[in-house]
Amino acid sequence: MTATRVAGQRRVCDVPVCDVGELDAGPGREAACGARMTAKVLVVDDVHVIRKVLEAKLLAEFFEVVLAGSGQEALEKAHSENPDIILLDVMMPDIDGFEVCRRLKADPLTSHIPVVMITGLDQPSDRIAGLEAGADDFLTKPTNDVALFARVRNLVRLKTMFDELRLREVAGHSFGLASLPDPVQEVNPVANAAILVVEDDPASVEAIRPILSRCAGLRVVSDEAEARRSITDGEWDLVVISLTLPGQHGLRLCAFLRASERLRQVPVLVLSKAGDDRSLLRALDLGVNDYVTKPADRAELQARVNTQLRRKMFQDRLRETMQMLVELAVVDPLTGLYNRRSLENNLSTRLAGEGSASGTVAMLLDLDHFKSINDTYGHPAGDAVLRQFAHRLRMNTRGVDMVARFGGEEFVIIMPETSCEEARMIAERLVRVTAQEPFRIADGREIGVTVSIGVTDAKPGEAQGDVIARADAALYRSKADGRNRVSMAC
Numbered sequence: 001m002t003a004t005r006v007a008g009q010r011r012v013c014d015v016p017v018c019d020v021g022e023l024d025a026g027p028g029r030e031a032a033c034g035a036r037m038t039a040k041v042l043v044v045d046d047v048h049v050i051r052k053v054l055e056a057k058l059l060a061e062f063f064e065v066v067l068a069g070s071g072q073e074a075l076e077k078a079h080s081e082n083p084d085i086i087l088l089d090v091m092m093p094d095i096d097g098f099e100v101c102r103r104l105k106a107d108p109l110t111s112h113i114p115v116v117m118i119t120g121l122d123q124p125s126d127r128i129a130g131l132e133a134g135a136d137d138f139l140t141k142p143t144n145d146v147a148l149f150a151r152v153r154n155l156v157r158l159k160t161m162f163d164e165l166r167l168r169e170v171a172g173h174s175f176g177l178a179s180l181p182d183p184v185q186e187v188n189p190v191a192n193a194a195i196l197v198v199e200d201d202p203a204s205v206e207a208i209r210p211i212l213s214r215c216a217g218l219r220v221v222s223d224e225a226e227a228r229r230s231i232t233d234g235e236w237d238l239v240v241i242s243l244t245l246p247g248q249h250g251l252r253l254c255a256f257l258r259a260s261e262r263l264r265q266v267p268v269l270v271l272s273k274a275g276d277d278r279s280l281l282r283a284l285d286l287g288v289n290d291y292v293t294k295p296a297d298r299a300e301l302q303a304r305v306n307t308q309l310r311r312k313m314f315q316d317r318l319r320e321t322m323q324m325l326v327e328l329a330v331v332d333p334l335t336g337l338y339n340r341r342s343l344e345n346n347l348s349t350r351l352a353g354e355g356s357a358s359g360t361v362a363m364l365l366d367l368d369h370f371k372s373i374n375d376t377y378g379h380p381a382g383d384a385v386l387r388q389f390a391h392r393l394r395m396n397t398r399g400v401d402m403v404a405r406f407g408g409e410e411f412v413i414i415m416p417e418t419s420c421e422e423a424r425m426i427a428e429r430l431v432r433v434t435a436q437e438p439f440r441i442a443d444g445r446e447i448g449v450t451v452s453i454g455v456t457d458a459k460p461g462e463a464q465g466d467v468i469a470r471a472d473a474a475l476y477r478s479k480a481d482g483r484n485r486v487s488m489a490c
Helices: 020-025 029-033 048-060 071-080 097-106 124-132 145-174 202-212 224-233 246-259 277-286 298-330 340-352 370-377 379-395 420-436 464-480
Strands: 040-044 064-068 085-088 115-119 137-140 194-198 217-221 238-242 268-273 290-294 361-367 402-407 410-415 451-457 486-489
Touching: 040 048, 040 071, 048 064, 064 071, 071 085, 071 097, 085 097, 085 145, 097 115, 097 124, 115 124, 115 145, 124 137, 124 298, 137 145, 145 277, 145 298, 194 202, 194 224, 202 217, 202 298, 217 224, 224 246, 238 246, 238 298, 246 268, 246 277, 268 277, 268 298, 277 290, 290 298, 298 340, 340 402, 340 410, 340 464, 361 379, 361 420, 361 464, 370 379, 379 402, 379 410, 379 420, 420 451, 420 486, 451 464, 464 486
Parallel strands: 040 064, 040 085, 085 115, 115 137, 194 217, 194 238, 238 268, 268 290, 451 486
Antiparallel strands: 361 410, 361 451, 402 410
16 A cells, blocks of 8 residues: 555544533533534535535534535545545435445545435435445434534544544654555454443344344343443453433443543444434434444444444554554564663663662673674574574563663663672573573574673663763673673673
């Protein structure tokens, strides 16, 4: 994938999640909970009057609005205007909304822009066609303004999260550290999913169970207490919550999920009673991802579940890429040890605070005659030796010690709460374990390798360069005295 531009790079204001006790605050609740969310909205409709009416309503809610009167214009403005969300009509003369949505979702530059289809079509098959084309929601004209705006804000919130992840990912991609993952297109995302259903209506459970029966881990619970235990103890790809649970327990579970740092990224799909817009709007305001009206249409529920699972898979892949980028920033790729930048940051932090370096020892290690290994056996053999030596260092140091590759065949170990005498014994052990067992290279041959070590103690307030210089001077003495030994500078 060659695309590096991320749609929606502006930072959008997040709406804080209110306490569930505020759920009865009524229409004025939004002002009490936090600032309104703003975003750029692309409105696509071939009827001029409808475009202008939607524009006026959105402007009144402080959204930035871009208008398009055809499918082709919508595709062009999705690229040029970089909207945060698209409100898309289905029935258009040139390219219908289903095809526009498919093209948007197939394009890496626009695939992450939420699309809400707004149309006069009201059959379940039409909603399913829209969802299968990649739409994030499907609303029927005339739309409920409050529901529309709540839906827009909720989708923009989700998009903001993805944009922040992708911005960091693109930064790594520009340095050649990682490639952007392709959108997840698994045919049957349910197969490997773990799904929790919270529903106390037996008829609804019986209707849902066959739809989700193929998932790897399906659990159905009927009360709030059991649901909280299951949510906390498990790792879920999707949580389905009924809003008809007694005592607003469904809404409380939604708030519980979104208030938890560990759980707030889990997709939540709610089952809403027809006509209960009040509970549905509160759920959307709490940050749930999607909803289905009960009794749930089988095909629509399946399509919405698949959409949320694909989004979760893509989100997980983005986070894995971010974790890899973090590791690449601090870890040496050849040896798996910390790199020089991490070492310098760690040592500077220890030396900065008064007394923080007390009892800290630094070792500088250098493999003897390493250049001859590269010259005789080749650089791949040298790399194999470095990897095996790094493993021996890890096996013979403590978890609290910082082991880093300083550069080339040089390594540094920072050992907190260690005396010079203890460090000398550890260093001598490292000399022994290096020399006693030969290193194996790819062709099966074995190479004898030794190491020279210089050891010094770090003093509070001292410059890190001075610490490394003293350790280097001690290392030089080890080299001058015949190598394969330890010299102290404490």
